[in-house]
Structures are given as structure tokens and as C-alpha cells.
Amino acid sequence: MDLVLRNPFRVLGLSVTATSREIAKRVSDLEMFAELGKEKAFPLDLIELGDIDRSLDAVKDAARRIELPEMRVFHSFFWFRGGDAVDDLALECLSNFELSEAENIWSKQIEKSEEFGRLTWRINRAVYCLWMSDDLGTGTAHFEQALEDMGVVTDDLYEEAIAGVPGADQVSVDRVRELVADSLVSHAVKSAAQVYGPNAIQLIEHCWSFHTDTLDYIKGRVTKPLMNTLQDAIEKSKAQREKGTSVDDLRRKNGLSKVEHIVYELRDSLGESNPTFQAMANGFAKEVVLCSIDAIREHEAVPTAIVLAEWSAELPSYGQTREWLLEQRRRTFTWDPDYCSTDPHDDDLSDIEADLENPTPGDEDDSEGKPLRMKISKAKEGALMKEFGLDESILSESEFRKRREKLKALIKSGKERGYVTLLEIIDALPTELLEIETLDEIENILKEMGIAVSSKSEEAKKQEQAKEQEQSNLKITTPRKVPTGITTCPRCSEKFEPDEVTQYTDFGVRCPHCSQSIVL
Structure with missing residues (x-):
């Protein structure tokens, strides 16, 4: 980690309490050595951690980076400090490349302490763990340990940490804490492993030891890019609707499904009661509902509208927005477009299965008293079987039979009544095949067979104004409890x-x- 390896105090070979005069003198000495082509070594060089660049440019750059009191205090949190015999022993182990031994010395002393342990133990272990955070095997564990120690040092032990650092009394505490937080978040974001996600949002749960204000700053730092991405997706969907969204775009959820995960990431990191999260969640769920409304008003695409309405109800939403979207969902489920086909029935149909030609006892046409004959063309039979996932090479015999029986029952019901409801199709379909495209394809095939598809049954239409139907609709308006995570x-x-x-x-x-x- 560059904050450790290229730390100005390491490059200059000085302690974090060095005065401006000491810094100027050391720069002059190192410049002279650099011009003569000679190298200068110091007690805390710790070459085992990595090479030190003490070229003329590197020395000047190091001096420039700690010229301001604010930056001098900041960089002091990322370099080792001498303290007591414990620190001397651990630093000696580092010099001998006995890395685990050095870490164990600091950790054992901290664990034995009643509270936080000595400042130097904490800050030295934090610096060591930050350097080890680039290790492929133990990097994550070391980085999280460094987060804990840095939180303690910049909060509970802050006054002790800056004591003796020249100019520290001129520096804002909050500003230093923010600088430290920025450096740690940047390190997590740039990590090749991306352990905490692309925006390091999962880092928040490991920052519990930081000051409350610093933790809020970290939350804002990692969530702002995600909020911007979510807001951009909402604005893009809105612009598409205003321009005229196609049915295909709505089937693909207008691009909103690509950023759905951000809603849950924000909820997990900020908390469900966070006002900022609630505002973002409401905005996202509202846009999904508006897409559902657009699917009905502009395209009469009921299956698409229902899928979008159901999705909106599953999303986090709050207050009046929640009540509004549930009402829109209810209206979507009870919307009554005219789906009755005027095309004549196809009389040239072959059987989907032989036993459909021979009805079971009681399966008679009420008007003519003749057996019901279910004839379907081979092409339509194959198309329906494909949409219902009827593949004998993949399904077990029992599952194949079960799906086939549901398909037969659906067609039989449609021939008897002249229509089937969309909810009946959804109920007959296997869960894994429940997609908008599949529903639309089945609807088209059934229409070609002379079976209309309606959003609700004829009986429901007749009873819609009755008290019993109002009570039934109440079940629809009241969402079932659904899990929001694993x-x-x-x-x-x-x-x-x-x-x-x-x-x-x-x-x-x-x-x-x-x-x-x-x-x-």
C-alpha cells in the first residue's frame, strides 16, 4: 500500500513528531547524498517492507506532501511509531522479516489490555495490517483489522495520536478523519479482488469502530455513486416513457432490472429507516408502477403490466408511495380489456393426446349433449408443449405427466368457456418458465386456437360491484409477506x-x- 511504502516520513527517515526545521535539514542532507550518488539508511527504513526511493525528486515530493499541518497529521497515521519495549521488539521482528511474530506481539498486548491498549500498539498494528492488505491470501483479514484499529485511533485515541505532531492544533479533527476514511475507501475500491463490491458498499459493516460522523461520511462516500447510478436509470426510463416506450422495452422492464440490486445494497448498508434510502426506493418503485400503467394504457399489454405491478409490490417502498403503488397494482389486476377473439374456431385440429378425444364421465356439452372433443393441430400442440417445458429427455416421468395434465385442463377449460384467464395460465405454468415472453407466446397460440385470454373470469366481472368481490379484491390489495433477502x-x-x-x-x-x- 503506497500510503505506507511511500509515506513521507519513511522516505525522509524521520519520526512523525519531526519539526519543520528537522524536515528541512533532512531534505538538505538527502539532496546532497542524492547528488553524490550515495545512499543513506535510517533505523525505521524497514527495507523488508519494500524498497525506498530516495532520489532527488522523491525527497522533494515527500517534503511537499507534509508541508501543510493537515497533511502532516494525516500521513502520521500511516507510519510506525516508537513507543515502549513491546514496539521495539515487534519492529525488530519486522526488520528480520518475522512478520507473523511482529503482529502477534502487538495483538497479544492489545487483547490483554482492559480497553484499547497503548496508542503505539494500535497504530503500529494498523500500519502493518495495511501493508499486508495487498497479500492475496490474508489481505482481506488484515485490511479489516486495520479498519478496526484506524477507527479506534482516529476516534477514541485521536487526541493522544496527534500529540507531539507539529501544527496538529491548527487542523480540523473532522477533516483528518475524512482524509483517513477517503484513503481506506479508495484502497478498497481499487483492490483487484473487489471483496467489498465495485463501490466498496460492503465495507460499511466493517467500519463500526469509527466515529459516528466519520461512519456517516463513509456511508455517503460509498453510496453516492450507487445512488447516482440508480437515479440515472430512473431518469432514463422516464425519458423513454415520455418518448414512447415499446412493448419489448417494457418486457425488459425498461432497463430498471439491471440496477434493482442497488436498491437492496443501499437498504442493507444505510438501513431501512434511513430517509435518503426511502426516498430513492420510493422513486424506483414508482417508476416501475408507471411502466406498468404505460403497458396498459399505451399497449394493452396486460401480462407485461401484471408482471411489472407484481415486481413493484415486491420492491421496498414506504408511506403514501407504498399505498399508491398497491392501489395501482390492484387496478392492474382488475383491468378489463376486450380480449374476445372474432376469428372462427379452427375446426381442423388434431389431438394433443388421445385420451382428450374420449371425455371422462360427465364431460358433456350442455347445449347439445355430445361429448367434448379436444382437437388441436400438431403445430399448435408442439408449440404449446414447448412453452410448457414438456421435454421428456429432461423431465422425470411424473413431472412430465403433471405438466401435461395441467396443459390439458387449461385447454379443456378454454374450449368449454371460450376463454381462459391470465391467472389460470400463470397457475398452470411451471415457476421457472414464468416469463413475460412465455405468457405472450402462449396467449398468441391460444388465440389461434379460438381461445381468448382475459385478465379475469366472467364470474368475477359479474360480481365486481358486489360486496363479496370487494372482500376478495382486498386479498389482492393486501400484499403477501415476502422475504427481502436470503x-x-x-x-x-x-x-x-x-x-x-x-x-x-x-x-x-x-x-x-x-x-x-x-x-x-
Whole structure:
């Protein structure tokens, strides 16, 4: 880490308490040595950590970087300090490249201390761990240890840490803390491993030891780029809607799904009660609802609208915005476009399965008293089987039979009534195939067979104004409780994501692995 290896105090071979006069004299001496082509060594060079550049330019640059009191205090947090016999022993171990031994000496003394331990133990271990943070094997653990120590040193031990550093009394405490925080966040962001994510948002949970104001600063530092990205996506979607969004764009969620993860990252890092997060979450969920409304008003694309409305209800939202989007979701589910086809029924249909030609007892046409004959063309049969995932080479025999029975029941219901509802199609489809494109394709195939697709049943339409239907709709307006992150089942201990859930209860969900009811 350059803050350690290229630290101005290391380059100049000075302690962090060196005065301006001592710095000027050392610069003069090193410039003379550089011009003569000679090298100068000092007690705390610690060559084992890496080479030291004491060229003429490097010496001048080091002096320039600690010229201002603010920067002198800042750089003092990133170099070793002499203290007591413990520090002397540990630094000697570093000089002999006994790295683990040096770390253990400081750690054992800190652990034995009643509170924070000596300042020099803490700050020296922090500097050592920062240098080790570039190690491929232990880098993450060392960096998190350095975060803990730096938080303690810049908060609880700050006054002791700056004592003796010339000009420290002229420097703002908050400014120094922000400089230290900036350097640590930048190091995490630039890390090749990206352990804490591209924007280091996961770094926040490891900064618990920092001063409250510094922690808020770190949160703002790592979340601002994410908020900007989220806001840009919202503005882009809004601009597309105003210009005229195509159905295909809406099916792809208008590009909003690409940044959905940011909403949950912000919630996990800032907390659900954070006003800034709530404002961003409400803005995102509202834009999803507006896309759903656009799908109906501009394109009458009910399946797309329903998927978007359901998605908006699953997203975090708060206050009046939450109430508004749930109302829009209810309206989407009860919207009644005219989906009845005027095309004549296709009389040239072959059977999807032989037993469909022979109805079970009681399967008779009420008007003519004749058996119902389910005839479907081979082309349509193949298309429907494909959309329902009926592939015998992949599915087990029982799963294949189960899916086929659901398909037969759906077609039979459609032939009897002349239509099927969108929710019936969704219920018949396997969960893993529940996509907007699949729903649209099945709808087109059924229409070609003479079966219309409606957003709700004829019975629901007749009872919509009745009190019973209002109570039924209440179940729709009240969202089921859904998990918002990874959930661990208390029975089988398996973990699952929200999109793996297929069964909901009045108080939560059922585990997709063992069907255990889980209260949320």
C-alpha cells in the first residue's frame, strides 16, 4: 500500500513528531547524498517492507506532501511509531522479516489490555495490517483489522495520536478523519479482488469502530455513486416513457432490472429507516408502477403490466408511495380489456393426446349433449408443449405427466368457456418458465386456437360491484409477506433467495426445500 511504502516520513527517515526545521535539514542532507550518488539508511527504513526511493525528486515530493499541518497529521497515521519495549521488539521482528511474530506481539498486548491498549500498539498494528492488505491470501483479514484499529485511533485515541505532531492544533479533527476514511475507501475500491463490491458498499459493516460522523461520511462516500447510478436509470426510463416506450422495452422492464440490486445494497448498508434510502426506493418503485400503467394504457399489454405491478409490490417502498403503488397494482389486476377473439374456431385440429378425444364421465356439452372433443393441430400442440417445458429427455416421468395434465385442463377449460384467464395460465405454468415472453407466446397460440385470454373470469366481472368481490379484491390489495433477502429455513437449514419461493402463507412463506412454514 503506497500510503505506507511511500509515506513521507519513511522516505525522509524521520519520526512523525519531526519539526519543520528537522524536515528541512533532512531534505538538505538527502539532496546532497542524492547528488553524490550515495545512499543513506535510517533505523525505521524497514527495507523488508519494500524498497525506498530516495532520489532527488522523491525527497522533494515527500517534503511537499507534509508541508501543510493537515497533511502532516494525516500521513502520521500511516507510519510506525516508537513507543515502549513491546514496539521495539515487534519492529525488530519486522526488520528480520518475522512478520507473523511482529503482529502477534502487538495483538497479544492489545487483547490483554482492559480497553484499547497503548496508542503505539494500535497504530503500529494498523500500519502493518495495511501493508499486508495487498497479500492475496490474508489481505482481506488484515485490511479489516486495520479498519478496526484506524477507527479506534482516529476516534477514541485521536487526541493522544496527534500529540507531539507539529501544527496538529491548527487542523480540523473532522477533516483528518475524512482524509483517513477517503484513503481506506479508495484502497478498497481499487483492490483487484473487489471483496467489498465495485463501490466498496460492503465495507460499511466493517467500519463500526469509527466515529459516528466519520461512519456517516463513509456511508455517503460509498453510496453516492450507487445512488447516482440508480437515479440515472430512473431518469432514463422516464425519458423513454415520455418518448414512447415499446412493448419489448417494457418486457425488459425498461432497463430498471439491471440496477434493482442497488436498491437492496443501499437498504442493507444505510438501513431501512434511513430517509435518503426511502426516498430513492420510493422513486424506483414508482417508476416501475408507471411502466406498468404505460403497458396498459399505451399497449394493452396486460401480462407485461401484471408482471411489472407484481415486481413493484415486491420492491421496498414506504408511506403514501407504498399505498399508491398497491392501489395501482390492484387496478392492474382488475383491468378489463376486450380480449374476445372474432376469428372462427379452427375446426381442423388434431389431438394433443388421445385420451382428450374420449371425455371422462360427465364431460358433456350442455347445449347439445355430445361429448367434448379436444382437437388441436400438431403445430399448435408442439408449440404449446414447448412453452410448457414438456421435454421428456429432461423431465422425470411424473413431472412430465403433471405438466401435461395441467396443459390439458387449461385447454379443456378454454374450449368449454371460450376463454381462459391470465391467472389460470400463470397457475398452470411451471415457476421457472414464468416469463413475460412465455405468457405472450402462449396467449398468441391460444388465440389461434379460438381461445381468448382475459385478465379475469366472467364470474368475477359479474360480481365486481358486489360486496363479496370487494372482500376478495382486498386479498389482492393486501400484499403477501415476502422475504427481502436470503432466508434460512429453521428446519432444514437450507438458504434460499426471494425468487425461489413458490408458496406463501398468511404470515410468510414455505421453504422451497422442505415446505416448512416460515413466519416473516
